[in-house]
Amino acid sequence: MPDDLLQRYQAARRAYLAHTRSCTRCTDTAHCPDGERLYASFTRLQDAYLAKQRRD
Numbered sequence: 001m002p003d004d005l006l007q008r009y010q011a012a013r014r015a016y017l018a019h020t021r022s023c024t025r026c027t028d029t030a031h032c033p034d035g036e037r038l039y040a041s042f043t044r045l046q047d048a049y050l051a052k053q054r055r056d
Contacts, residue, residue: 005052009045016042 016038025032031039 003049005045005049009042009049012038012042012045 016035019035019038020026023032023035026035
């Protein structure tokens with residue numbers, strides 16, 4: 001059974017990357033409000049996933 005946290009982390013990454021490909025306001029160092037929300041979600045889930053990997 002796939003890890004739910006991994007799936008959510010990967011989905012957040014895909015959503016963030018899809019947004020940055022179409023948003024003219026987002027750059028590598030600055031994000032529009034939607035881009036910032038997506039990036040924050042992605043990094044939060046990534047940190048949680050990596051922390052879980054270190055514990056297991």
